[in-house]
Amino acid sequence: MNRKMKFAVISMMVVAVSACASAPKEIVQQEPEPVQEQIPAPVVTVPAPVAPVEQVIVQAAPTGPAAGSADHFKYVSGEDRVYFAYNSYDLSTTARDTLRRQAQWLGNYSTSILVIGGNADERGTREYNLALGARRADSVKAFLVSQGVAPARITTVSYGKERPIDGGSNESSWALNRNAHSAVLVGGEG
């Protein structure tokens, strides 16, 4: 019951009580209560049986990024970043797998060029981390070149600890921020 209704009911009760209070006293003559009749038993209605409904899972519409686009590069490679251990620029098995897919894509879209940005977590001083980021970017470049990508198509840059992707100060944030990012620039018709 909302506030308004409550107020209305209480007002009516007040009116009723005051009416009683102000009305002259009368003798009430009571009729005897009527004899109760027997209530008939309810009639049960049986509903029609439930008709079966067939259910088929519809596949998601194929809305992947346009072939040859930068989004496509990430989609096909699975990741546009590879991640590193603390103070390390060694490529893990996972990183190598990602980079093989990146290299394959780069082989398919041979006019695209790549900028690799090396990044570090915040637990190092600024200049040292720039040097570390440069090492990480170069590790990725060297691996991609070993997979057949022409070195002239790859530029490296280090951002040190200046471009974190996670602002946290904990192990999982640091792990995300120790990475090398492959930014693909698509040139020509691919």
Add this chain to the structure above:
Amino acid sequence: MAQKTLKDWGRKWGYVVVVLFAVINLSSPAFAQLEIDITKGNAKATPVAIPDFLSAHPQTNQIARDMAKVISDDLERSGLFDVLDQALYIEKQTDINYQPRFSDWRLINARVLVSGRVVRESADRLKVEFRLWDIYGGKQLDGLRFATTPDNWRRIAHKISDAIYKRITGEGGYFDTRIVYIAENGPKVNRRKRLAIMDQDGANSQYLLAGADLVLTPRFSPSAQKITYLSWETGVSQVYLLDIETGRRELLGNFPNMTLAPRFSPDGKKLIFSMVKKGNSDVYVMDLTSKSTQRLTTNSGIDISPSFSPDGKRIVFTSDRGGSPQLYIMAANGANVKRISFGKGRYTAPNWSPRGDLIAFTKSTKGRFHIGVLNAKDGKGERLLTDSYLDEGPTWSPNGRVILFTRETRGAQGRSAVWSVDLTGANLRKVATPGSASDPAWSPILP
């Protein structure tokens, strides 16, 4: 920040300042008893009285009050002076050319009295006189007269602070200086970092470059007229030179590679920096006149953050050639490389003291960061001055007495600020900046 142009700045600092050092009455140097020993950590602060300066013209009344305030703040921040509350002062001087009533000042336990006068010589010329009195010796310690444009009064105040500091401590001051730094805006994952400059006390802060959103590690030339810094304008990090007098900006060399970690040589004629080739950083030096470049390290480890000794003969730098980053010293031509840090932890960002005897550094160990110093001679005598989640990048005051550094707090809301600490580890305090700030570099005493 004020919308001043770089040229205005240059004019103000470079051309307009006319400072006349007129010694009014330099008394004999028989006041050794007043000199305080600041080589110890807990030097007792000298009680100093600084009444508002006298003013003979309504237009200089405010400046006269503000000058006393700026000088008081300078001296207080040094941790070596205790500026007595003006409400305690008994004598009210009306003419600074007469001796004060020393007994009045002894009553409130002042050791020295600073009295000054501002004279408006014309609409665009201000004269300021000051005298420093030894209350117990009952004599004048120093007297100087300065002249400048009215809007430049803060510099005179800082010069007076320097004169007081020098007279009382026996060492050069550091108040008439500026700090170049990086002004930070925005969240950690999308932060703008812009080149800015301010007076040592946080006043007159302004941006130096429009449009560059990632600038790092600025450093002054010994003339205080040039700055070298790192910017990503070409896509990769590269070293730039900026003349703050003329506004002329120059990309250092035509290197196809990343360059970083620049610093001037003590004579300002060379620039030392690191260059990255095939992922590896090595130290190089460039002659700024001939532009000839010489490679100084050839190690396969990271060689970074070079800093010259004040005599220009040696260089300290960070290298991880031994497995973890440590400090090494070599001759200015790259010969005789020798490791000097041996403690547990990672040693980076060294900076050679202007006195030559110490090297400041950043040390990280057990998840904490420290600013520390060690002896340049043998790497011994390591002392850690600070401790926090992230302290880094020490820079020295021109007298080698105070260190500025960046302190960043942890987490996504983490912010950077500039802090200062005495060589002794005492007097740790946050430096006033208009917003978040990092990578401070202290100028020499201004010319």
